[in-house]
Every structure is written in structure tokens, then in C-alpha cells.
Amino acid sequence: xxxxxxxxxxxxxxxxxxxxxxxxxxxxxxxxxxxxxxxxxxxxxxxxxxxxxxxxxxxxxxxxxxxxxxxxxxxxxxxxxxxxxxxxxxxxxxxxxxxxxxxxxxxxxxxxxxxxxxxxxxxxxxxxxxxxxxxxxxxxxxxxxxxxxxxxxxxxxxxxxxxxxxxxxxxxxxxxxxxxxxxxxxxxxxxxxxxxxxxxxxxxxxxxxxxxxxxxxxxxxxxxxxxxxxxxxxxxxxxxxxxxxxxxxxxxxxxxxxxxxxxxxxxxxxxxxxxxxxxxxxxxxxxxxxxxxxxxxxxxxxxxxxxxxxxxxxxxxxxxxxxxxxxxxxxxxxxxxxxxxxxxxxxxxxxxxxxxxxxxxxxxxxxxxxxxxxxxxxxxxxxxxxxxxxxxxxxxxxxxxxxxxxxxxxxxxxxxxxxxxxxxxxxxxxxxxxxxxxxxxxxxxxxxxxxxxxxxxxxxxxxxxxxxxxxxxxxxxxxxxxxxxxxxxx
Amino acid sequence: xxxxxxxxxxxxxxxxxxxxxxxxxxxxxxxxxxxxxxxxxxxxxxxxxxxxxxxxxxxxxxxxxxxxxxxxxxxxxxxxxxxxxxxxxxxxxxxxxxxxxxxxxxxxxxxxxxxxxxxxxxxxxxxxxxxxxxxxxxxxxxxxxxxxxxxxxxxxxxxxxxxxxxxxxxxxxxxxxxxxxxxxxxxxxxxxxxxxxxxxxxxxxxxxxxxxxxxxxxxxxxxxxxxxxxxxxxxxxxxxxxxxxxxxxxxxxxxxxxxxxxxxxxxxxxxxxxxxxxxxxxxxxxxxxxxxxxxxxxxxxxxxxxxxxxxxxxxxxxxxxxxxxxxxxxxxxxxxxxxxxxxxxxxxxxxxxxxxxxxxxxxxxxxxxxxxxxxxxxxxxxxxxxxxxxxxxxxxxxxxxxxxxxxxxxxxxxxxxxxxxxxxxxxxxxxxxxxxxxxxxxxxxxxxxxxxxxxxxxxxxxxxxxxxxxxxxxxxxxxxxxxxx
Numbered sequence: 001x002x003x004x005x006x007x008x009x010x011x012x013x014x015x016x017x018x019x020x021x022x023x024x025x026x027x028x029x030x031x032x033x034x035x036x037x038x039x040x041x042x043x044x045x046x047x048x049x050x051x052x053x054x055x056x057x058x059x060x061x062x063x064x065x066x067x068x069x070x071x072x073x074x075x076x077x078x079x080x081x082x083x084x085x086x087x088x089x090x091x092x093x094x095x096x097x098x099x100x101x102x103x104x105x106x107x108x109x110x111x112x113x114x115x116x117x118x119x120x121x122x123x124x125x126x127x128x129x130x131x132x133x134x135x136x137x138x139x140x141x142x143x144x145x146x147x148x149x150x151x152x153x154x155x156x157x158x159x160x161x162x163x164x165x166x167x168x169x170x171x172x173x174x175x176x177x178x179x180x181x182x183x184x185x186x187x188x189x190x191x192x193x194x195x196x197x198x199x200x201x202x203x204x205x206x207x208x209x210x211x212x213x214x215x216x217x218x219x220x221x222x223x224x225x226x227x228x229x230x231x232x233x234x235x236x237x238x239x240x241x242x243x244x245x246x247x248x249x250x251x252x253x254x255x256x257x258x259x260x261x262x263x264x265x266x267x268x269x270x271x272x273x274x275x276x277x278x279x280x281x282x283x284x285x286x287x288x289x290x291x292x293x294x295x296x297x298x299x300x301x302x303x304x305x306x307x308x309x310x311x312x313x314x315x316x317x318x319x320x321x322x323x324x325x326x327x328x329x330x331x332x333x334x335x336x337x338x339x340x341x342x343x344x345x346x347x348x349x350x351x352x353x354x355x356x357x358x359x360x361x362x363x364x365x366x367x368x369x370x371x372x373x374x375x376x377x378x379x380x381x382x383x384x385x386x387x388x389x390x391x392x393x394x395x396x397x398x399x400x401x402x403x404x405x406x407x408x409x410x411x412x413x414x415x416x417x418x419x420x421x422x423x424x425x426x427x428x429x430x431x432x433x434x435x436x437x438x439x440x441x442x443x444x445x446x447x448x449x450x451x452x453x454x455x456x457x458x459x460x461x462x463x464x465x466x467x468x469x470x471x472x473x474x475x476x477x478x479x480x481x482x483x484x485x486x487x488x489x490x
Numbered sequence: 491x492x493x494x495x496x497x498x499x500x501x502x503x504x505x506x507x508x509x510x511x512x513x514x515x516x517x518x519x520x521x522x523x524x525x526x527x528x529x530x531x532x533x534x535x536x537x538x539x540x541x542x543x544x545x546x547x548x549x550x551x552x553x554x555x556x557x558x559x560x561x562x563x564x565x566x567x568x569x570x571x572x573x574x575x576x577x578x579x580x581x582x583x584x585x586x587x588x589x590x591x592x593x594x595x596x597x598x599x600x601x602x603x604x605x606x607x608x609x610x611x612x613x614x615x616x617x618x619x620x621x622x623x624x625x626x627x628x629x630x631x632x633x634x635x636x637x638x639x640x641x642x643x644x645x646x647x648x649x650x651x652x653x654x655x656x657x658x659x660x661x662x663x664x665x666x667x668x669x670x671x672x673x674x675x676x677x678x679x680x681x682x683x684x685x686x687x688x689x690x691x692x693x694x695x696x697x698x699x700x701x702x703x704x705x706x707x708x709x710x711x712x713x714x715x716x717x718x719x720x721x722x723x724x725x726x727x728x729x730x731x732x733x734x735x736x737x738x739x740x741x742x743x744x745x746x747x748x749x750x751x752x753x754x755x756x757x758x759x760x761x762x763x764x765x766x767x768x769x770x771x772x773x774x775x776x777x778x779x780x781x782x783x784x785x786x787x788x789x790x791x792x793x794x795x796x797x798x799x800x801x802x803x804x805x806x807x808x809x810x811x812x813x814x815x816x817x818x819x820x821x822x823x824x825x826x827x828x829x830x831x832x833x834x835x836x837x838x839x840x841x842x843x844x845x846x847x848x849x850x851x852x853x854x855x856x857x858x859x860x861x862x863x864x865x866x867x868x869x870x871x872x873x874x875x876x877x878x879x880x881x882x883x884x885x886x887x888x889x890x891x892x893x894x895x896x897x898x899x900x901x902x903x904x905x906x907x908x909x910x911x912x913x914x915x916x917x918x919x920x921x922x923x924x925x926x927x928x929x930x931x932x933x934x935x936x937x938x939x940x941x942x943x944x945x946x947x948x949x950x951x952x953x954x955x956x957x958x959x960x961x962x963x964x965x966x967x968x969x970x971x972x973x974x975x
Contacts (some may be wrong), residue, residue, distance in 0.1 A: 260739025
């Protein structure tokens with residue numbers, strides 16, 4: 001007997017035609033990740049107009065939509081299967097957002113414990129309908145690429161490896177290295193504003209996207225920004241869209257600012273020792289490198305993370321990546337070596353073994369992090385990195401098999417902890433870590449799974465309600481029927 | 491175009507505002523209000539009903555609340571240097587001047603952040619943090635007078651945004667007085683995801699609220715700088731050299747172009763730099779970074795320019811010479827006064843690859859309308875500033891300038907560009923918005939604006955064409971009526 005969802009799926013497919021059918025490999029990925037009852041349909045329109053048509057129908061008929069890109073971030077333990085229901089998996093304590101006081105200000109609760117005056121969780125606001133999964137895999141065309149402009153226009157479903165190949169053919173590249181699978185889409189990367197270690201020298205997607213085309217939650221096709229590198233015409237819909245995590249609609253196309261390919265690419269790995277001392281030395285060295293040399297990436301890796309990326313020396317490591325002309329990279333490399341050996345910091349007793357390693361280590365790190373089933377992000381001012389890293393290194397089981405891996409974008413004060421398995425079992429209570437690790441100005445929240453990333457984003461500040469109301473009004477502009485689903489703050 | 495003064499503020503409103511700011515913080519006399527009736531778009535004058543001078547966030551919020559309660563429009567004003575009429579008091583608005591909010595609240599050198607009030611002058615911020623080896627990168631040409639608050643409102647650029655981005659790339663947090671007089675904190679957050687409320691606020695031209703505290707990102711002062719001046723006998727060669735430099739993978743900190751008319755004006759002025767006046771154009775190219783990187787890039791740029799037809803490439807050997815090489819670009823606007831009493835500066839952007847063809851077209855447009863035009867612009871960004879010189883006392887010149895300006899804008903948009911790269915839409919380019927946005931897109935922008943300003947009191951009649959948001963229509967709404975346009 002067909003369910004309501006099945007009937008809607010048939011109606012949607014009939015209305016949008018074969019142009020929206022999901023390719024077999026996407027279906028396979030979805031079926032491997034999600035229980036069948038967790039979604040109404042999987043659609044992959046082959047045009048922006050097709051995507052808009054799907055959204056228009058869903059908006060009109062009140063069916064939730066979850067943008068899934070190429071489906072590479074589907075939670076294998078059942079991410080989108082609950083149609084927006086944010087009940088954490090069994091055994092996982094609700095996340096808490098630790099604040100500068102270290103106290104439990106505004107405990108973040110799962111939906112089962114929210115009080116009546118709490119903001120409405122997506123699941124509670126929506127009906128019990130499972131979402132339509134909307135993919136961009138068939139929006140995979142390079143729209144235009146004029147190398148002399150250092151701008152490329154692509155559809156939202158173009159994959160990272162496809163984009164890299166197209167740019168490399170013209171001796172160009174996009175300095176963006178998120179922890180994502182090579183077949184993840186650039187649209188999803190932009191929607192999540194995902195950035196990797198290269199953010200230190202090159203910024204995040206918000207600094208790279210010049211123009212977007214978005215199919216809104218109510219089925220309109222809008223364009224903001226453009227093909228030029230400077231543009232202040234009208235309100236910045238580009239900045240509003242990038243990082244919106246699907247709250248406003250589906251990114252169907254983007255124009256990106258790219259760079260000329262670097263002629264030299266070198267990586268220095270510095271072993272900083274074990275234990276809390278190693279963590280502090282690594283953090284201090286990372287900031288010294290930030291201040292003393294123009295590094296494109298500076299990462300602090302926990303011993304476990306360093307080992308898993310192939311670094312042979314035990315203990316904490318600082319990885320530095322240098323890109324540019326041969327002469328510039330040579331000069332910067334030598335300067336980094338001097339800083340690492342303590343010569344320029346006058347810390348002559350602190351000899352830190354430094355060695356050049358293949359730049360493939362960055363791919364290893366990205367793949368390792370991309371496979372995470374659970375990810376936590378701890379952010380704050382970079383000057384506090386040493387204290388927070390040391391505390392986390394002390395309290396979080398990073399060394400044991402199956403324990404957490406940790407790395408930090410040292411220059412930006414972004415620490416990531418992740419494990420391949422789910423949050424079930426083992427220490428997983430953010431509050432437990434937060435009260436010991438979080439110091440002034442630092443915050444902690446889940447990035448994955450998405451359910452916990454929603455519940456973990458409670459904002460304890462006094463003006464939180466005003467900010468939330470503003471965000472809600474902005475979302476309503478694009479999605480008046482509130483059908484879009486995804487891991488954004490409610 | 492001047493608008494006669496509107497009705498004065500109601501006494502009750504005036505009383506409440508005076509109680510908040512003191513009598514010295516409220517300007518109502520006609521003579522003093524004259525100072526605020528114009529900004530950098532000097533062709534227009536709108537005398538405000540009053541000018542308020544708060545000193546902090548709390549006073550600003552209280553003032554906005556009083557005005558909101560009374561349904562009175564207002565416009566925030568920094569230094570009044572904007573070139574698109576963004577600070578003009580349309581709609582009989584009250585001006586809220588942020589000039590007294592000029593404190594640098596905190597500098598966190600370790601985290602490369604500074605928190606400032608909006609009235610801090612751009613160049614003074616860099617001066618204040620220089621001792622820590624840091625600076626604030628966005629450098630609009632008016633940086634010696636323009637304010638950080640104004641920069642935020644317009645998402646200001648400048649010569650060095652080719653490498654370092656515009657204001658939006660350097661703002662990480664805002665304290666905002668909302669249009670109903672409340673206060674909220676916006677920050678980009680290191681989590682990166684989520685609606686970028688800071689990003690959408692920057693460049694909103696004072697229509698979303700008032701930023702009363704601004705947290706900026708600071709950069710380390712580059713270790714080395716090399717500045718080149720490449721002289722060309724052909725404008726096409728100069729503009730092609732721009733593309734060649736970028737296509738070679740070089741990323742100059744600045745890449746500017748000036749043409750013959752601009753050079754001649756500068757050489758005839760007190761700013762003369764000894765440049766030949768028979769060249770067609772010149773490129774100012776600057777690299778910064780580590781000494782080795784800078785030298786390598788500069789060497790390569792010299793070669794590219796020579797291969798591209800440069801008559802000569804001058805290379806600064808010290809700071810004094812570096813300043814001299816910049817004169818042709820930085821002093822050009824000021825030197826225009828030698829040619830005519832008025833200028834109209836356009837601000838269109840085109841893809842770099844379209845520069846040669848676009849430049850040819852706009853020169854033809856100027857010639858066809860019998861106008862003198864200079865070009866000095868941010869070539870690396872494709873951000874053109876065709877500058878038409880004229881005398882506004884001659885109505886025919888004014889008519890031809892407006893027609894030519896619109897044709898130039900159409901040319902740039904047809905080349906894949908946009909209507910404003912850094913000056914903002916304001917009043918000046920409001921009616922050009924429909925060249926690049928659909929009705930639906932403009933309606934969405936109107937809705938975005940309403941999300942921030944449901945009362946419609948913040949800087950009315952700016953950014954969006956009046957008919958889109960059904961806003962105030964008044965005598966300042968002018969259209970070019972040439973049938974060919």
C-alpha cells in the first residue's frame with residue numbers, strides 16, 4: 001500500500017518529468033545512508049529551472065526539502081532520515097554550548113527537553129512528512145571560464161575534483177581545501193561555507209564567491225553578485241547565501257574568484273613533543289609562524305591525527321604550507337625553519353625537529369576529516385589556542401584507538417575534533433569537555449551529525465532572540481512556506 | 491538639484507532628542523544645517539530637518555527610537571565623502587552624524603583585531619595600530635577623511651583591494667542599532683556556517699541600521715613593497731598589459747591605470763611628478779610581501795610590460811620615489827579642478843578581459859557627446875572611473891554628461907560588468923539597478939530591506955528604484971529622457 005510520501009513522490013516526479021530523476025549512483029548512496037521511510041523522494045534536476053520547479057511544487061504543497069548536493073555528507077547513521085526530527089541518537093547526551101564563564105549558560109537541549117518558550121526546532125515546526133532530498137549532481141556544467149579574468153562560473157553540482165581539473169588545465173586553482181570528498185559539490189561547499197587549512201592565507205568561501213544563482217524555497221530563480229571581482233550593487237545576497245546551509249534554497253550556480261597556480265608548493269612538519277607540553281609548544285609555534293612568515297596554511301595536529309596522516313615522529317605537530325613563486329617559497333621555508341628551530345624566537349633550548357614532507361599530507365588530512373561521523377568545533381581567539389588545546393588534549397581521549405582526532409586552524413583559532421564513528425559510546429558530552437577546556441571567548445558545538453549541530457547552536461547571549469528573529473525574517477523572504485531543511489540555527 | 495528645507499521637527503520630538511544628547515548634540519539652525527545638505531555627490535542638496543550628534547551606542551539607539559516612535563526618517567552620516575549620495579537627507583530626514591563617535595575602543599594585536607566606533611577615520615586606524623606591526627587594509631582614495639562606519643555602509647574598496655579584498659573581507663563583528671532603536675550584536679563567527687548577517691549588513695548603505703561599534707580584521711604590515719610605473723603610448727597596450735599580468739599568475743597589491751588627460755592635469759598642477767605628457771596611459775603596479783617574492787614578481791611584471799609595448803618602466807628605489815610614482819593616480823582627482831569646476835565620476839566594473847574594448851567604447855561615447863573625459867581607475871579589478879569634467883552652470887553640458895554617463899554604464903553592463911564597484915548605489919545609481927537585476931530580484935532586495943527596516947525610515951529612497959518599494963517620490967527623482975537611451 002503506497003504511503004502519502006510515495007504518492008507525493010509520484011506526483012512530483014510526474015510534474016517535473018524525467019529531467020529530475022536521480023541517477024543510480026546517487027540513489028545507491030542515499031539508500032546506503034538512509035532508511036527508506038526517512039525521505040519522500042530523491043530528485044536531481046538537470047537544470048536550474050527544474051530545481052526551481054521542484055521547490056515551487058514542494059512549497060505549494062507543504063513538503064519539506066533537504067538539499068543534499070551529491071549526497072557525500074549524508075550521515076551514515078541516519079542523518080536526514082528523520083525529516084528534520086532532531087532527536088539525538090540513543091546514548092548521546094544533549095549538547096551544551098559552553099561560554100566564556102565556563103558555566104552552563106543556557107543548556108542546549110534536544111527537542112525532548114526544550115521548554116515551551118524555546119525556539120522551534122525544524123522537526124517540530126514541520127509536519128511529520130519526510131523530506132524530498134534535492135540533489136545537484138546533474139547540475140554539473142562549467143558555465144564559463146575566462147582565465148584572464150581569474151573567474152570561473154560553474155553550476156552548483158560541479159564537484160571539487162571536476163573544478164580542480166578544469167582550473168589546472170589553465171594553470172589556475174581555487175585555494176579552498178575543505179574536509180570533503182573529491183566528489184562533493186562546490187555548491188554544497190559554498191552552502192556550508194566549508195574551508196580547510198588554506199583559510200589562513202586565502203580565506204573561506206565567503207571570500208571567493210562573486211556571484212550566485214539560487215533556486216529559492218518557493219521556487220524562484222534569483223541571481224546575486226556577478227562575474228566581476230568588485231561589486232557593491234544592491235544588497236549582498238551572495239554573502240547571505242554562502243553559508244546559509246540550504247536555509248534559503250538550492251545553490252544552482254556560482255561564480256568564483258580563482259588564483260594563478262602556484263609554481264612552488266612546500267610543506268614543513270615540525271614535531272613539538274607529546275603531552276600537554278607538546279600541545280602548548282605547538283600552539284605557540286603556530287602563532288610564531290603566523291607572525292613571522294607568510295604561511296598559506298598553519299595546522300596544529302594532535303599526536304593521533306599526525307600519525308594517521310603519515311607523520312612518523314610521535315607527538316603534536318605543526319604543519320605549514322607555503323605556496324607561490326620558487327624564490328618566495330624558498331625564502332619563506334627557510335624562515336619557517338629558523339622559527340621552528342628557535343633561532344628567531346630566542347628559545348634556543350627548545351629545538352623542534354622540522355622536516356619537509358610531501359604536500360600530499362594535506363590531502364591525507366582532508367580525507368581523514370571528511371570521513372568523520374562525528375565532528376566538534378571549538379572556536380575562539382587564536383591567542384587562547386595553547387590553553388584550550390592543552391586542556392582538550394588532557395581531557396579528550398585522543399590517543400586511544402578509536403578516540404578522537406584533533407587539528408586546529410591555528411591562525412584562526414578553529415579547533416576541530418572528530419571521530420569516524422558516531423557519538424554513541426565514549427565521552428561525548430560537550431558540557432564535560434566545555435567546562436574544563438573552554439576559556440574566555442571560546443565556544444564549542446557539534447558540526448556533525450547534523451541533528452546535534454542544530455541542537456548545539458543555542459546562543460546564550462541576551463540579544464539572541466532579536467538575532468534569531470532577524471534571521472527568521474530573512475529566511476521567510478526566500479522560503480515563505482518554511483520547507484527548507486538543514487543544519488542551521490533556529 | 492536642491493530641495494528646500496522641510497518642516498521642522500515637532501517640539502515634543504526635539505525635546506526628547508535634546509534630553510538625550512544635550513543642546514550641543516542637536517543642530518536645527520538653518521545656517522549649520524547647510525553643512526549637511528550635500529555629500530560627495532555635490533550636484534544634489536537636501537537640507538535635513540535636524541542633525542543629531544550622538545557619542546555612543548546607547549545615545550544612538552535612544553535617538554533612533556525617538557524617531558521611530560514619531561515616524562521620522564533618518565540617515566546616518568560619516569564624513570560625507572560618499573560619491574553616490576548615500577548621506578543625502580531625502581524624505582525630509584534627520585541626519586544622525588557619527589562624527590563624535592571617533593574612538594578606537596580596543597586593539598587586540600595578538601588576534602589581529604580592533605574594535606572602533608564608526609567615526610574613526612580610515613587612515614588613522616592604520617596609524618594607531620602601526621606600532622604593533624599591523625594595519626587596516628581597505629584604502630579608499632578618501633582614506634585620509636572617510637570613516638570606518640562609512641566604509642562599512644558602502645563596502646568601500648580602494649587600490650589595494652585587488653589583493654586584500656574590500657571592506658566586507660575585513661569586518662568580523664558589528665554592534666548594530668536596529669531601525670526600531672534596539673541593539674544587536676552581529677559577528678561572522680568562526681563556525682562559518684549560518685546566515686552571514688555581518689556580510690549582508692556591510693554595503694547596505696545605511697538602510698539596515700547603524701553600526702555603532704565595528705570589529706575589524708587587521709593584517710601584518712608587509713615586509714617589502716615594490717612600486718612600478720609603466721608608461722604606454724597606446725591605451726590598448728596598457729589595458730592588455732593588465733590582463734597579461736593577471737594571466738601570468740601575478741597578484742599585485744595594486745594595479746592602477748591613468749590616461750593622458752589625467753596625467754596632463756596632474757603635470758600642470760602642484761602635484762607634477764615629471765611624467766611625460768605625450769603618453770597615452772600609465773600603469774601603477776605595486777607588489778608587497780616578503781622581499782624575495784616582491785622582487786621576483788616585480789621583475790616579471792617589468793618584463794611583461796616591456797613585451798606588452800611599454801615605452802618605459804620606472805621602478806621606485808625608495809619611499810619618496812614610490813610616492814612620486816603614485817602621484818599620477820592619487821592626485822588626479824584633485825587636479826581635475828584645473829580643467830573644469832565640476833566632475834562626474836562613474837564607477838562601473840567590467841571583467842578584466844573586456845577592458846580594452848570597453849575603454850575604446852567609452853572614449854568614443856565621450857567624444858560623441860563633445861565631453862572631456864579622464865580615466866584613472868583600478869585596472870586590476872576592472873573597476874573603471876570614467877571622469878567627465880563639465881560646468882554645471884551650463885545646462886547643455888549637464889544634459890550631455892548625463893546622457894554620456896548612462897551610455898557608459900550600459901556599455902559596461904553589456905560587457906558583463908556591474909553598475910558600481912565601490913561607490914555604492916545611493917541616489918546616483920538607483921535607476922540603473924534595473925540594468926542588472928530583474929524585477930523579482932529587486933523585489934527580494936526590498937523584502938530583505940524590510941526584514942531589517944519594517945518601518946521604512948532608514949535612509950529612504952536609496953539603493954532601490956523608488957517604484958520597487960513603493961517609497962517616497964519627490965523632486966529629486968530624475969530620469970534621463972533621451973529617446974535613444
